[in-house]
Amino acid sequence: MxxxxxxxxxxxxxxxxxxxxxxxxxxxxxxxxxxxxxxxxxxxxxxxxxxxxxxxxxxxxxxxxxxxxxxxxxxxxxxxxxxxxxEIAWTALKERQGDFWKQLGTKCLHITWGSRGPISLKGLGLQVVTEPADAEFILAHGTEALGRGDDQEPEAIELDEIQALLQQCADKGGVPMLVANPDIMTVSGRSLLAMPGKLGQWYKGMGGEVHLLGKxxxxxxxxxxxxxxxxxxxxxxxxxxxxxxxxxxxxxxxxxxxxxxxxxxxxxxxxxxxxxxxxxxxxxxxxxxxxxxxxxxxxxxx
Missing domain, CATH: 3.40.50.1000 (HAD superfamily/HAD-like)
Known part of the structure; x- marks a missing residue:
């Protein structure tokens, strides 16, 4: 061994x-x-x-x-x-190279950070939606908040609420998920914090299509x-x-x-x-x- x-x-x-x-x-x-x-x-x-x-x-x-x-x-x-x-996620969404990216759409359900600071989507031409019924894809940058666009504060959200939103997207079908941080957990002092990769695991388990962008x-x-x-x-x-x-x-x-x-x-x-x-x-x-x-x-x- x-x-x-x-x-x-x-x-x-x-x-x-x-x-x-x-x-x-x-x-x-x-x-x-x-x-x-x-x-x-x-x-x-x-x-x-x-x-x-x-x-x-x-x-x-x-x-x-x-x-x-x-x-x-x-x-x-x-x-x-x-x-x-x-950076890899931003570049892929900006350049839209390949059939998958070209057909992805622009309406996204954005799961981001809250207390750690939300992540800007500036320059990507995306329309942030908050209802799964309106989403063409899910973009997971964080695990703390539901984005409302760069001009508005994100809404704090718990993990079980995120699971419910993901389940609605999975039930709808045809809503791919982009995970801009594949980590499952990370260190936060002496504690561990759930990361976007965990959301990807959940969504895949629901039958959703998941794309991990990173290591x-x-x-x-x-x-x-x-x-x-x-x-x-x-x-x-x-x-x-x-x-x-x-x-x-x-x-x-x-x-x-x-x-x-x-x-x-x-x-x-x-x-x-x-x-x-x-x-x-x-x-x-x-x-x-x-x-x-x-x-x-x-x-x-x-």
């Missing part, structure tokens, strides 16, 4: 990896503050001449990512750029390799989700580092930087997911 190699911080990453794809939530920060050694670890990677690219399932546009990291204490100069699921889809890794101008074997993906970060990297031929202290911390008993990883338990746990990361770290550390 597969056991990933335990790294002793980013300084022990082999020299063959010239590019590093970093997830955000659960790797760099917990949604509220950076992890203890994350800022130093990123700077060490950059100082070693590695190209560090953020590869995030965030449903926000890529341009918003680095400024937020800078506010947390990270140095913008340490990063080669950022790719987000939100683990191959398109995001193709774009990342193009941005870095590197081959897959020269790049290392770092993430805390076996279903998205590790699965996506493996499928793209990219080696990976699994961060055990992220969304799976409770499963693995890794809550603080000093906690040791039980490699025997990790081996069995990874086998249940058919996941084979190349390396493992408790947290991103220098």
């Amino acid at each position: 597969h056991v990933p190699k335990l790294l002793q911080g980013v300084g022990s990453i082999p020299d063959q990896y010239k590019g590093i794809l970093l997830d955000q939530f659960g790797v760099l920060h917990d949604g509220k503050k950076p992890y203890p050694q994350a800022v130093e670890a990123v700077s060490e990677l950059a100082a070693a001449g590695r190209k560090v690219l953020i590869l995030s399932n965030s449903s926000r546009r890529a341009e918003s990512i680095l400024p937020k990291l800078v506010k947390m204490g990270f140095k913008e100069s340490d990063f080669a750029g950022a790719i987000s699921s939100g 683990p889809d191959a398109v995001v890794y193709k774009r990342a390799l193009e941005m870095l101008d590197l081959k897959a074997e020269e790049v290392l993906g770092v993430g805390d989700s076996v279903e998205h970060d590790i699965k996506g990297a493996t499928a793209a031929g990219v080696d990976s580092v699994f961060i055990a202290g992220g969304i799976h911390a409770e499963d693995l008993g890794v809550f603080d930087a000093g906690d040791e990883i039980d490699l025997d338990m990790l081996r069995d746990w990874l086998a249940a997911y058919s996941s084979k990361p190349t390396f493992v770290l408790p947290f991103l550390s220098a």
Whole structure:
């Protein structure tokens, strides 16, 4: 059975990896503050001449990512750029390349964020509707609110209310769902927060058509390799989700580092930087997911 190699911080990453794809939530920060050694670890990677690219399932546009990291204490100069699921979704809706996108329609039921800040649809020419009967497609950016268009405040909504709306769309039929963040859960301090990928799971279970825009889809890794101008074997993906970060990297031929202290911390008993990883338990746990990361770290550390 597969056991990933335990790294002793980013300084022990082999020299063959010239590019590093970093997830955000659960790797760099917990949604509220950076992890203890994350800022130093990123700077060490950059100082070693590695190209560090953020590869995030965030449903926000890529341009918003680095400024937020800078506010947390990270140095913008340490990063080669950022790719987000939100950017991929925005571009697909803007360019409308391919039959599916051309035939999608413009009337959308928009599920977005509330307290975390709603996501703008500016420039996409969409008409936001609030009744499933009027929707030509569902756009899931968040899990907290029902959008009413950029000129109005979104309406706070509970998860069970979202389920009811999704069921109405599924019953209607022919209403595809675009998930602009495929993550199922993310870290929020010490808690876990339901993400748009969870809504996608529900809708698929209702018989609905679901399109996930982000990791683990191959398109995001193709774009990342193009941005870095590197081959897959020269790049290392770092993430805390076996279903998205590790699965996506493996499928793209990219080696990976699994961060055990992220969304799976409770499963693995890794809550603080000093906690040791039980490699025997990790081996069995990874086998249940058919996941084979190349390396493992408790947290991103220098």
